[in-house]
Amino acid sequence: MDYIQSIILGFQVALQWNNLLFCFIGVLLGTLVGVLPGLGPVAAISLLLPTTFHMTPVSAIIMLAGIYYGAMYGGSTTSILVNIPGEAASVVTCLDGYQMARKGRAGPALGIAAFGSFIAGTLGVVGLMLIAPPLAEMGLKCGPPEYFSLRIMGLTILTFLASGPMWKALLMAAFGLFLGSIGLDGMTASARFTMDIVELSDGVGMVPAVMGLFGIAEVLLNVEQSIKRSVFETKIHHLLPTLQDWKDSIWAIIRGTFIGFFLGVLPGGGAVISSFVSYAVEKKVSKTPEKFGTGMIQGVAGPEAANNAATAGAFIPLLTLGIPANSVMAILLGAMMVHGMQPGPMLVQEQPGLFWGAVTSMYIGNVMLLILNLPLIGLWVRILKVPYPILFPLILLFCLIGAYSLNNSVIEVLIMVGFGLLGYLFKKFEYEAAPLILALVLGPMLEAALRRSLLLSAGSPMIFVTRPISGVLMLISFLLLAYPLVPWLRRKRAIIPQVSDEG
Amino acid sequence: MAKFNNDQVSGAIWIAVGSAVALGSVRYGLGPLESPGTGFLPFLAGCAIALLALIGLIQATLKRCKGTGWTPILRGVLWQKPLLVMAALFAYALLMKPLGFLLCTVLFIGFLLRAVEPQRWSVVIVGAIGTALGAFAIFNVWLKTQLPPGPWGF
Numbered sequence: 338m339d340y341i342q343s344i345i346l347g348f349q350v351a352l353q354w355n356n357l358l359f360c361f362i363g364v365l366l367g368t369l370v371g372v373l374p375g376l377g378p379v380a381a382i383s384l385l386l387p388t389t390f391h392m393t394p395v396s397a398i399i400m401l402a403g404i405y406y407g408a409m410y411g412g413s414t415t416s417i418l419v420n421i422p423g424e425a426a427s428v429v430t431c432l433d434g435y436q437m438a439r440k441g442r443a444g445p446a447l448g449i450a451a452f453g454s455f456i457a458g459t460l461g462v463v464g465l466m467l468i469a470p471p472l473a474e475m476g477l478k479c480g481p482p483e484y485f486s487l488r489i490m491g492l493t494i495l496t497f498l499a500s501g502p503m504w505k506a507l508l509m510a511a512f513g514l515f516l517g518s519i520g521l522d523g524m525t526a527s528a529r530f531t532m533d534i535v536e537l538s539d540g541v542g543m544v545p546a547v548m549g550l551f552g553i554a555e556v557l558l559n560v561e562q563s564i565k566r567s568v569f570e571t572k573i574h575h576l577l578p579t580l581q582d583w584k585d586s587i588w589a590i591i592r593g594t595f596i597g598f599f600l601g602v603l604p605g606g607g608a609v610i611s612s613f614v615s616y617a618v619e620k621k622v623s624k625t626p627e628k629f630g631t632g633m634i635q636g637v638a639g640p641e642a643a644n645n646a647a648t649a650g651a652f653i654p655l656l657t658l659g660i661p662a663n664s665v666m667a668i669l670l671g672a673m674m675v676h677g678m679q680p681g682p683m684l685v686q687e688q689p690g691l692f693w694g695a696v697t698s699m700y701i702g703n704v705m706l707l708i709l710n711l712p713l714i715g716l717w718v719r720i721l722k723v724p725y726p727i728l729f730p731l732i733l734l735f736c737l738i739g740a741y742s743l744n745n746s747v748i749e750v751l752i753m754v755g756f757g758l759l760g761y762l763f764k765k766f767e768y769e770a771a772p773l774i775l776a777l778v779l780g781p782m783l784e785a786a787l788r789r790s791l792l793l794s795a796g797s798p799m800i801f802v803t804r805p806i807s808g809v810l811m812l813i814s815f816l817l818l819a820y821p822l823v824p825w826l827r828r829k830r831a832i833i834p835q836v837s838d839e840g
Numbered sequence: 841m842a843k844f845n846n847d848q849v850s851g852a853i854w855i856a857v858g859s860a861v862a863l864g865s866v867r868y869g870l871g872p873l874e875s876p877g878t879g880f881l882p883f884l885a886g887c888a889i890a891l892l893a894l895i896g897l898i899q900a901t902l903k904r905c906k907g908t909g910w911t912p913i914l915r916g917v918l919w920q921k922p923l924l925v926m927a928a929l930f931a932y933a934l935l936m937k938p939l940g941f942l943l944c945t946v947l948f949i950g951f952l953l954r955a956v957e958p959q960r961w962s963v964v965i966v967g968a969i970g971t972a973l974g975a976f977a978i979f980n981v982w983l984k985t986q987l988p989p990g991p992w993g994f
Contacts, residue, residue, distance in 0.1 A: 387985070391984065502896065502899070504892045504893075504895045504896045504899070505896065507888070507892050508854060508888075508889055508892040508893060508896070511858075511885050511888035511889045511892060512857075512885070512889055514881065514882075514884075514885040514888075515861050515882050515885040515886060515889065518881050518882040518885065522868075522878040524878075525877075525878055527868070527878050529865075529868055529878055529879070529882060530864065530882070553929070556925065557922040557925055557926070558922075560918070560921040560922055560925055560956055560957075561917040561918050561919055561921050561922050562917060562918070725957075726953070726956065726957035726959065727953070727959070727963075727967065729925075729952070729956075730948070730949045730952040730953060730967075730971070731971065733925070733928075733929065733948075733952070734945065734948070734949065734971065734975060737929070737932055737933070737936075737948075738975060738979055738985065738987070741936070741987070741988075742979070742985040742986075742987075745986050745988075747933055747934070747936065747937060750932075750933040750936070751930075751933050754926070754929045754930060754933055757926070757929065758926060761922065765913040765914075766846055766847075766849075766850045766913070767846075768850070780881075783881075784881045787876070787881065788875075788876050788880070788881075791873060791874060791875070791876055792874065792875060794874075795874045796872065796873035796874030796875075797873075798873075
């Protein structure tokens with residue numbers, strides 16, 4: 338009964354005309370972002386965050402969430418038609434999607450991607466509605482030591498899943514913690530590392546950091562290579578999959594949904610990993626694994642379902658425990674804090690309208706996306722033909738305006754440009770920026786939990802291992818850190834794909 | 841530079857960064873463990889950076905002994921283009937207040953369209969003016985973002 342009332346409340350909020358409008362704008366922009374290679378959901382949400390400052394918090398979250406799952410939908414279009422993934426989670430869709438297009442089956446590939454995404458996105462939201470409230474209740478029983486351990490575990494998982502040597506990922510997380518400590522000390526209000534720059538009193542902004550590390554750095558990396566895109570010149574017809582296509586792909590969609598949802602819930606999991614895992618599973622269960630990579634519809638349906646279900650799953654730790662599962666969620670966490678909300682166990686109880694409104698808007702958003710994706714594919718293809726030399730100045734201008742409008746300050750712009758240069762160098766020296774962003778966002782909360790815990794325990798760090806929940810979380814973190822020392826597990830970790838944009 | 845590989849160079853830089861952070865944190869006060877001070881967390885972070893970088897440096901040195909050398913980070917790419925973009929970004933940040941949003945944006949977009957991957961002048965002029973006016977309409981007029989007006993009032 339509680340659920341039904343909550344859902345009704347959610348729909349009452351989500352169906353308000355302004356929220357419907359912002360949901361539509363969100364999914365439209367998200368699809369556009371997904372379609373355009375070189376602009377991922379992280380950069381897009383950061384770019385558009387300043388535009389939400391005039392909205393109500395619920396409208397802002399509805400729009401920003403719409404961008405995220407909209408991008409997952411849109412990303413498949415470029416993978417199938419151009420063989421370039423619009424965002425990282427669609428990398429694997431290229432393998433069979435593009436081959437289907439080359440065989441004249443671009444229509445069914447795009448169609449099953451859209452339907453698979455819709456089914457998975459909707460089932461994912463159902464899962465979110467069922468799991469989030471009990472998890473939030475459990476979160477209420479946690480104290481500072483548990484929160485500290487939980488955040489440490491989040492950071493450890495993300496560094497564990499990052500590509501390349503683990504010392505680099507951990508180093509980036511430590512650097513992020515340092516950056517997060519810049520500004521006024523939350524407990525004593527004394528300034529740290531601000532260099533007498535007033536703008537730094539509030540800390541290093543997450544928005545300029547993300548726009549620099551992901552938006553600007555991505556542009557710098559793209560312009561140093563002459564990108565020549567050629568859209569696959571074929572008439573796209575028969576978008577509706579045939580009965581045989583459905584038979585071939587329905588189980589792939591269902592498996593992808595489950596894989597995506599549960600991997601999405603895990604901190605550091607997310608859409609990229611789940612799409613790869615789904616592809617691997619489909620290949621494993623197939624009677625003709627050797628045909629994967631030649632245009633198998635299961636190779637499109639499974640991963641596309643997985644990356645959409647993962648977006649719903651990723652909201653669970655954010656909304657219930659205040660732990661972002663990936664860098665997109667880290668930005669959403671920042672966005673919610675900008676709007677005066679504190680995501681965590683209290684959110685469901687204190688602001689049920691916001692929580693359930695945001696969740697139910699995802700249902701509506703999924704329907705909008707299905708309607709948008711199928712008839713508007715022609716438009717997306719035309720947008721794909723916009724040459725990158727014309728596109729990148731616009732991306733940069735958006736970043737510049739976004740950073741400036743935070744505080745009407747040139748310093749924020751310079752910070753963003755500085756992070757852009759850093760992000761470019763990080764890529765060149767093969768350091769991943771995602772752990773840095775997560776640590777930057779979690780840093781102040783982690784520090785507060787650490788200091789409160791030590792106050793509670795009169796300085797004994799044993800509090801983190803003697804309390805049961807905290808102890809288990811710490812044990813998981815320790816095991817993850819010890820993993821790379823075991824040779825065969827280290828090899829296994831090395832094949833996990835690079836989580837460049839999404840998380 | 842060829843004496844060292846990439847991870848040795850970056851590792852050494854990170855050791856310096858970590859040490860500087862740790863030393864800088866000490867002056868904010870570390871405090872006792874039962875009541876950690878302002879510098880406590882950044883001190884831990886600085887130590888972690890330096891320690892992890894040291895591990896990386898040792899690993900990279902072992903690899904260097906086995907023959908892993910310096911991989912040029914700018915080989916085979918048009919490195920001048922990111923340089924031009926960075927210059928344009930810094931110039932924009934410094935000039936947007938003195939010149940005002942509109943003029944600065946016209947110059948910025950025009951420069952990028954012409955200098956990075958040269959477009960026809962007609963595209964450059966129409967693109968630069970159109971983008972600046974469009975962005976002004978969206979952000980300044982519609983979203984009420986206060987963009988710098990410049991000495992001419994726009």
